[in-house]
Amino acid sequence: MELVHNASGAECPDASRPVQLSNATGGSGITRFEPVPDVKPRSPIDGPFAEDNQETELLPVSAVAELLYCPRNFYYRMVEGAAEENEHVLIGRYQEEKRQARAQLSRDGVTQWRAVRVHSSSLGLSAVIDVVELGSELDAVSGNTSGAPCSTNATSLVIPVEFKKGAPPPGTGGEARLNDQVQICAQAMLLEEQLGQPVPYGYIYYAGTRRRVKVETTPELRARVKQAVAEARRILATREIPAPVNDARCLGCSLYERCLPAETVFANEKERGLIPARAPRPRRPTPGLNLGRVLLIDRPGAYVRNTGERLVVTVENEKVADVPILSVDEVLTFGRVQFTQPAMEALLERGVSVAMLSGNGRLKGFLQAPFSSNGLLRRRQVLAAESAEVRATFAREFVIGKLRNMRLILMRRLRQLDSGEAGAVLEAGPAERIRQAVQHLERMVAAAERSTDCDELLGIEGSGSRSYFQVFGDLLTNQQFSFPGRHRRPPTDPVNAMLSFAYTLLTNNARAAVEAVGLDPFIGLYHTNVYGRPALALDLIEEFRPLVADVVVLSVVNRKMVRPSDFEDEKGGYYLKDNARRTFLEAYTQRMNEMVTHPLFEYKVSYRRMLELQARFLAKALMGELPRYRSLVLR
Known part of the structure; x- marks a missing residue:
């Protein structure tokens, strides 16, 4: 029989595989029960694209348990590498660090070892067990008097203990959740293989109730562990995105903003015509990643x-x-x-x-911080950008959204004229020009809805934009300013200078939004991919240009927040002076933070948050979670 030396020099009888003790504190004398791995555990994110055979990869037991609680959470973390955290995750981590402050604890004849690492190539699992408890009779049977645990064929109990922040689910009589039961059972199976002795039960300690719940490792539960492992490997191999659970489990989830379960379910059912006219809408989402500060x-x-x-x-x-x-x-x-x-x-x-x-x-x-690690999403983005047919489906929505929101801005002005509101006194000529522009935009929307070609959509968008900007000057009520037409490089008048500046700010916000969800801002689906140009950010802002940038320009001019003297002519172009730029930025920030009703979900949300939501829906459409991308069009 081979003998394995522990950290204190004591010899322990060999079991089915060796166990080695490693010093966990860099020479402090405290040792940790830590098996020597046969293979290096690593994340199976690469699935079928991995260089190694999938069977050699070890799945974390915690991830397999998460699969039973929410398959979609498992997918996001294991396939897309999601790592978002919230207060619940941070509290749990703090509790774990507090427990691990002492690697070993002896009390009432029971020795507790913290953060015990175990793995099994045959089960394909690895785990870091919160606590492993060993009875005092174990050392006597094994002949080890060092106080350190060892491999043994003795019959003394080895008990895994898993700590959870919350409480058992209500209405179950204190019974542990199924996913928690599977987690502790999987840990017991790993210990059995590692030590060569049965582990008949383990405990779940719920901090919310300060009570342990005993979990027996029955044959049925062991079978459930193997079923969960098989399902986990299937998802990793196929990259299939599970449907949202969309229930109470979503409340408090750190991945809620990535998943958007209620919005995803609602949008899918809306596309299939399954949503009644008065169906309940998704609840208002939590604040986005960028609060506009x-x-x-x-x-x-x-x-x-x-x-x-x-x-x-x-x-x-x-x-x-x-x-x-x-x-x-x-x-x-x-x-x-x-x-x-x-x-x-x-x-x-x-x-x-x-x-x-x-x-x-x-x-x-x-x-900026490094890109998201979600290479799978960016791969889908590249494949979409290389397909003319797929690009056209996205480009059509970008163009339709822009044209319809341009029409909305003009219609608001027409309603002011019809109602005789203050500042709306214009002769019939400009009002008629606005009506003609509205009619032309309606024709361009109809043409865009029929189009299946990106080049044709460029022409449709250009025609609609020309009609819109031909009457943009008629929307200005401050007679100190005029608008001769859209001129960009360089801007030849104050209004064009403000439009260009607003579009720059909006592009910067869109770039941050697409990066936050894991997309590459430089790989566009509508705009041509030119070196150094954030083409996807430019795609995304099309539907927001009239709603945000154009409205800000009209607001600061018509409210006389800026004057012609606030601009300087530099090398043939007009630019805002410092004080006026601050005023404009304040107006832009206020507009981005303005709360409006979402046209589909009917909750109040800011334009800044809408931009982030649209970026997430764009990612979901690329990944196949949504049947198509739907542009944002306000009513």
């Missing part, structure tokens, strides 16, 4: 550093801003601004993007 830095020579958890901005040693980093979602810089290395690292760690613009508002670049 923008730090604007436009003072020449500004210097940005961090002190602890705060950002400090100074100009010539004078402090001009001092804000908590946690209260900043986005940083916009204009002109020459310097950042210290620690300040940049602090922003990157917290996912705060920095958009760097020139003094006249032209985008120069971004400081």
